[in-house]
Amino acid sequence: MQRTLQPGQRCEVWIAGVTGESELVFTSDELLLEAPNWTLDGSALILNGDGKLWNFDVAGRTLSQVPLAGIPDLNNDHVLAPDGKQIFLSANDGHIYRAPLGGGAAERVTAVDGSFHFLHGVSPDGGELAYVGIDAGDFSQPGRLLTIPAGGGHSTLVDVGAGHCDGPEYSPDGKWLYLNTESFTSLPGHAQLARLRVDGTGFERLLDSETVDWFPHLSPDGDLASYIRFPHGTEGHPADLLVDVVLVSTGDWAAPLHTWPLFGGQGTLNVNSWSPDSARFAFVAYPLANTDSSKDHVRD
Structure with missing residues (x-):
């Protein structure tokens, strides 16, 4: 089911800019x-x-639908290919697809193996995808880290412990995978950042940290990272609660x-939203009628 307001x-x-400013560009x-x-x-x-x-369109402040064919409804897991011409997408049927970024026919990448692939x-180099697999679509079970050739084929399980993990993302130099994981604690849902x-x-x-930390995203130059911080005791990454988007130096995640x-x-902030020059990144807020996200929007 699709989320609605x-x-x-x-x-x-x-x-948001790396110097702390932020601008509302669409509502x-x-x-x-x-x-x-x-x-x-x-x-864009x-x-x-x-x-x-x-x-x-960032300059024109206009929104247009990308026409895709041959793919079910999408969820919020999508990443551009390094060539900037294609996009990889997760759909609500539990599979990963590849499609032209400008629109067109999508092709399924993942096999029908009984799992959901996020x-x-x-x-x-565009040759490999990292995803989270949920066996048999059973969301009471922890997600597992897997990789697969970008063109499809055999998936490889990567051991990051017994706890649920999410958000695996390659570093710009291709040497590391960054993610959040519950493998460091016995507290339910207490995700922490790892690589x-x-x-x-x-x-x-x-x-x-005492907070529940999700989705680390490195800037293209590798110097900075953004992530989303949920309150202590949060299980999963639910919608509609007070959270923080955090900017850190990759040399000191604690500051x-x-x-x-x-x-x-x-x-x-489910996917990497950094601008190519590493100067800005984007995020989405969902304020209710009695909240005003234009006030106190930056807290250093």
Whole structure:
């Protein structure tokens, strides 16, 4: 089922700068958009909404649907191919697809293996995808980290412990996978940020916090990262609660450079939303009628 806005709720697309400023660039009280990607030419954001793919022209502030064929309704897991011409997409049938970024026919990448596949990362050379697999679509079971050739084929399980993991994403140099995982704690849902080498070695925790931390996204130059911080005790990454979007240096994950508090969660920052020049990134807020996301939107 597709997410929709509650009565009195609105969708807000924001662009934040690495020096702490933020700008509201799109708002709607009809269409719930999620998970912005930034195109490689820096001109547009790619988002999903109502099961479809959308292109938001940053300069012109216009939104248009990307015409896709041969794919079921989309969820909020989508990543551009390194060539900037194709996009990999997760659909609500549990499969990963590849399609032209400008629109056209989609091709299924994943096999019918009884699992649900949730895409999050594409290697810098475009040859491999990292995704989370849910056996038999049973969401009471933890998600597992897997990789697969971008053209399809055999999936490889990567061991990151028994806890649920999500958001696996390649570093810009292709040497690491960054993710969130519950493998460091016995507290239900207490996800923490981690990384491991692409060969499966060197699994390490990046930040030891009391909050529930999801979806680490490195800037293209590798110097900075954004992630979303849920309140202590949150299980999963639900929608419609007070969260923080956090900016850090990859040299010190424990010292936020800037923090953007907002009403959101699911859909806010599920995929990498950095601009190609590493100067800005995008996120989505979902304020209710009695909230004002223009006030106190930056907290250092």
